[in-house]
Amino acid sequence: MRLSILQPHPHPHRIKRWPRIDASSFHRRKDKVVVIMGATGSGKSRLSIDLATLFPSSEIINSDKMQVYRGLDITTNKIPPAQRRGVPHHLLGDVDTDHHGEFSPADFRHRAADLIADITRRKNLPIVVGGSNSFVHALLVQNFDPHSHSNVFQQQGLISSELRYMCCFLWVDIALPVLSQYLRDRVDDMLNSGMVDELAQFFDQDAARRTGFGLRKAIGVPEFDRFFNKYPPSMSQGDDPLRESAYQEAVRAIKDNTCELAERQIGKIERLKRAGWDLRRIDATEAFRGVLTSGSDVWERQVLEPSVKIVKRFLRE
Ligand code: ATP
The missing domain is CATH 1.10.287.890 (Crystal structure of tRNA isopentenylpyrophosphate transferase (bh2366) domain)
Structure with missing residues (x-):
């Protein structure tokens, strides 16, 4: 494989270990959820696996609206089982289009909320990862209106900043020319x-x-x-x-079409931020430029370490 940035860290034992953090041991008002956002191809899956390796009680819930379906694993870029390192993944290839029809934002809200409740009950940490911002919005907002939801990114004022979970948002961002x-x-x-x-x-x-x-x-x-x-x-x-x-x-x-999708996804993330979502932007441009030019990997320093700091602080809140 020529490009390796999307693969989890090749030598997990070399990542500086942070003490095991049990996400359940902190007092909570609402359930805590880590949400990894970013355009297609920005390295969200890699970051999720690296974080789950460092915070070992994590479970991943996919929020890419195409990856929820069974089939087309290469075309939709599902993380291959060998790279999942035993981290439990949910809603990744679970839905059969023929039997279930279209999986809507309302379906996602319902299914992912059940998963979050179950993961939290088992004292684990849910990490939501995927590029479908309409799914992420549907899942997280306190009040969900399926009728206006299809326009949520088209019309001003429809994005709600009142959320039903305590969320730690990590936004993996890459300068568009480099990402393209x-x-x-x-x-x-x-x-x-x-x-x-x-x-x-x-x-x-x-x-x-x-x-x-x-x-x-x-x-x-x-x-x-x-x-x-x-x-x-x-x-x-x-x-x-x-x-x-x-x-x-x-x-x-x-x-x-893939480049246009990435641009639209970044636009939606920026709208969520403007609407008051507390997104922590992590600039992965140099890590990607390194892979494209010299093959060097600055991922750990520029993306993983700041993300770990943010998650640790969030879990202590
Ligand atoms: P929209 O409301 O435009 O569907 P969204 O936030 O709900 O946006 P996106 O993840 O941005 O969802 O997906 C928009 C479209 O991009 C999908 O309908 C599909 O055509 C394409 N797409 C998204 N993810 C993938 C993927 N993993 N593989 C292939 N195509 C994808």
Whole structure:
């Protein structure tokens, strides 16, 4: 793998150990939740695993609206089981589109709240991680209105800052030009890891039912549907320049759409901050620039250490 920033720390024993902190041993008014936010590809999963390694009673709740569904693990960038280091993950590939239909922000609020209650009851620390800000908003606000919620980021004044948990928000932020370059390279890595085969299988299985929602909205599906409609997976590949240019067009569209998604997600996070959410911004730009240019890893110093300090302070409050 050429780019390693999204993988958890390769040598966990080398991370400076902080004393074990039992999240349950502190007096609470509301349940405590750590929330890791950031655009797609910003290293949230890596940070969540690194933190869970240092705060060993942690459990992760996924808040990426495509990763909740079963299937398309490469296309949606689910953290592979081998990199989860035994940390329990919830709502990661648990939902079956065919059986459950679209998983809405209201569904997420309901399911994730049950998980938080259960994790807290077991005296563990819930860490919510994912890029879907509509899910995060739905889960955390005190008063949730499913009708106005679909416009929450479109209209002024709909974002509530009254939250039903004590939240520690970590926002992993990366300068957009650096993140965009990283995301484009990541798409190439995903293609090399079998993304086209995965999408071809999904296309075949899905042909009869064409639901038009759920996992079908994942970036990669519509772009390659257009390609497979012209060049079905069963067709022999041959040496066709038109096919090659249609393939390159699909890849270009995925890269562009991923970069646009990242920009929209950052815009939503900034709106949450302006609305009064106490987001602690951690600038990971240098860590990413290091990976893109020299391969060096300044993640630990620039991202992990400040995050650990913030979480430790939060747990003591
Ligand atoms: P929106 O209201 O625009 O859906 P959101 O905050 O609810 O925003 P986002 O995570 O920003 O959710 O996802 C928006 C869209 O981006 C999804 O509908 C999907 O098309 C795409 N997307 C999000 N996450 C992924 C992913 N992991 N893999 C592929 N596509 C994704």
